[in-house]
Amino acid sequence: MEIHQAMTEQAMKFSFYPAHAFTNTAFLELSDLVVSLAPGTLKNNSRVWVTCTGTDATDDAVRLARQYWVEKGQSSKYQVISRWQAFHGNNIAVAGFSGLTGRRKIFQPMYIDSPHIPPAFCYRCPYEKTYPQCNLLCARALDTMIRQQGPENVAAFIAEPVVGAALGCVPAPDGYFQIIREICDRYQVLFIADEVMTGWGRTGKMWGVDHWQVTPDIIATAKGMTAGYTPLSAIIARDDIWAVLQENHSPFKAGHTLNANAVSCAGAIAVIQYMQKNHLVENAAARGDQALARLQKIMDARPTIGRISGKGMMFGFEFVQDKSTKEHFPPNKKLSSMLEWAAFDRGLITYPCTGSIDGVLGDMVLLAPPLVITEQEMDTLLEILDQSIDDVEKQLGLH
Numbered sequence: 001m002e003i004h005q006a007m008t009e010q011a012m013k014f015s016f017y018p019a020h021a022f023t024n025t026a027f028l029e030l031s032d033l034v035v036s037l038a039p040g041t042l043k044n045n046s047r048v049w050v051t052c053t054g055t056d057a058t059d060d061a062v063r064l065a066r067q068y069w070v071e072k073g074q075s076s077k078y079q080v081i082s083r084w085q086a087f088h089g090n091n092i093a094v095a096g097f098s099g100l101t102g103r104r105k106i107f108q109p110m111y112i113d114s115p116h117i118p119p120a121f122c123y124r125c126p127y128e129k130t131y132p133q134c135n136l137l138c139a140r141a142l143d144t145m146i147r148q149q150g151p152e153n154v155a156a157f158i159a160e161p162v163v164g165a166a167l168g169c170v171p172a173p174d175g176y177f178q179i180i181r182e183i184c185d186r187y188q189v190l191f192i193a194d195e196v197m198t199g200w201g202r203t204g205k206m207w208g209v210d211h212w213q214v215t216p217d218i219i220a221t222a223k224g225m226t227a228g229y230t231p232l233s234a235i236i237a238r239d240d241i242w243a244v245l246q247e248n249h250s251p252f253k254a255g256h257t258l259n260a261n262a263v264s265c266a267g268a269i270a271v272i273q274y275m276q277k278n279h280l281v282e283n284a285a286a287r288g289d290q291a292l293a294r295l296q297k298i299m300d301a302r303p304t305i306g307r308i309s310g311k312g313m314m315f316g317f318e319f320v321q322d323k324s325t326k327e328h329f330p331p332n333k334k335l336s337s338m339l340e341w342a343a344f345d346r347g348l349i350t351y352p353c354t355g356s357i358d359g360v361l362g363d364m365v366l367l368a369p370p371l372v373i374t375e376q377e378m379d380t381l382l383e384i385l386d387q388s389i390d391d392v393e394k395q396l397g398l399h
């Protein structure tokens with residue numbers, strides 16, 4: 001109610017203003033609020049750029065990285081290194097540095113050169129090692145890639161703290177992002193955290209990176225910032241990055257007609273204040289623990305669930321044909337979609353994903369319930385999920 005009210009009040013004042021020529025109070029208030037909530041050393045030491053979608057945010061994050069290096073006189077730095085099995089959005093440039101094979105393939109000839117390193121995915125370790133004896137080779141691969149490309153050519157590394165759609169909610173192992181941070185610092189590469197899905201309490205902490213106390217140079221964020229009430233996204237970047245552009249009198253070369261829309265900014269402020277007043281981040285953490293505990297029981301009891309993973313209100317699981325070998329089901333069976341429809345019929349929306357093995361094979365399911373969910377509602381959700389998995393197993397003739 002208070003969110004609708006804040007947006008309505010703003011709309012009654014004015015809805016549109018050209019952001020290239022004016023600013024507005026809602027945008028300024030929102031920026032101050034975001035900066036006060038930013039993680040680590042970005043807190044009260046960063047500036048905010050507000051745009052429309054998550055894709056705009058990741059696109060603008062790499063634009064800022066590129067423009068920063070150009071303004072600093074290091075114009076050879078342009079490459080964005082990312083990871084396979086990662087999703088950063090849906091325009092041609094962003095899909096290029098995303099690592100979601102199924103969505104990349106047909107546009108492949110249109111991408112610019114974006115090197116990818118393997119994902120941090122212990123269940124199907126790309127190096128066939130076991131954590132922590134693996135020495136986090138998946139993080140150290142960034143060091144190798146930067147040296148192969150030449151640090152003088154690399155502008156930024158982008159990663160999701162918890163991989164969402166491309167892996168079905170897989171958090172990085174402890175220590176991963178600390179190594180990433182060290183490597184980025186060593187080679188003067190900006191670390192961009194894609195917090196489009198993980199930001200604003202979804203993982204049980206305000207930011208995904210808060211789980212490892214690592215501060216990125218730039219954050220791209222969206223979704224939970226307005227809880228779906230209205231389109232809005234943002235980048236948060238270190239003050240001194242923006243200062244370089246400012247000193248050179250060089251405006252940020254990005255922007256859309258509806259950037260920093262006043263009604264959306266008012267909605268975002270109201271959403272963030274609602275989250276704070278109702279302790280939704282804490283609720284996400286508690287309900288996430290509840291979900292993972294029950295999912296563990298479901299996995300133990302069910303022959304087809306090989307892996308559960310997640311943090312807070314972002315969790316998922318993977319179907320396998322054989323738990324000991326992790327053998328996947330034939331892709332034409334479309335396990336994740338079977339589960340989607342079984343759950344949908346019972347009133348539960350799930351997100352089917354594929355590609356955990358090689359970007360194409362492997363059936364995962366992602367769940368991202370609302371942060372306001374109660375303990376009882378979470379029980380109901382998990383009960384429906386269990387019944388839906390049972391349904392899929394019956395369809396497979398496993399009972």
Ligand SMILES: Cc1ncc(COP(=O)(O)O)c(C=O)c1O
Pocket residue numbers: 053054055056058087088089090160164165194195196197222223
């Ligand atoms: C991690 C991540 N980055 C970027 C995006 C793109 O956001 P949008 O769909 O708002 O463009 C998404 C969307 O799901 C996402 O999950």
